[in-house]
Amino acid sequence: MRTGDIVLHRPSGEEWLVAWADHQSGYMAPCGWPTCEAKIADCTIVREADDNDSDKLVDELSRSGRSDAHRAAAAPLSRRGRMSRAWLYALLIALLYVGLFGNLVGIVPDPAGILLVLPAVIVFGAEAIRK
Structure with missing residues (x-):
């Protein structure tokens, strides 16, 4: 509502x-x-x-x-706005993870590593939208 x-x-x-x-x-x-x-x-x-x-x-x-x-x-002005923020947060978490992992190892992150993180980002984003 x-x-x-x-x-x-x-x-x-x-x-x-x-x-x-x-x-x-x-x-x-x-x-x-x-x-x-x-x-x-x-x-x-x-x-x-x-x-x-x-x-x-x-x-x-x-x-x-x-x-x-x-x-x-x-109050939140739009459902679209809440969705955008949720996905933005999920994307930032993924980028942070991939960036930190790449810096710690000292190499450019492997695309397979990004694919491993992607399902968690999608689940987090979907959960954040439902709230």
Whole structure:
């Protein structure tokens, strides 16, 4: 759940547009007035926002003067962005490993060594994306 998603708040039976979702605290807030918070566990995603819609709503909330708009901006802005960071971290780990191994041995890393590290990078990247 993230900014821009449409959720069904089961206790009220209402569909809400998500202003922000804080997965660490377990709470989210819908757009609208008066502002309120609800447990993420009480909501079911009806429609996921795409990256452009989510980013656009974050911008609109920041201009709205809403007192908790900073929470939308602080949340990850896009699924694509989280994926990119996860894969970047995995790639950096692989490059670090290959670079350190090459420096310790004093030779250019063997392509077979890179292929040995690649499955671990893929598994790590996939795990990081799921979180």
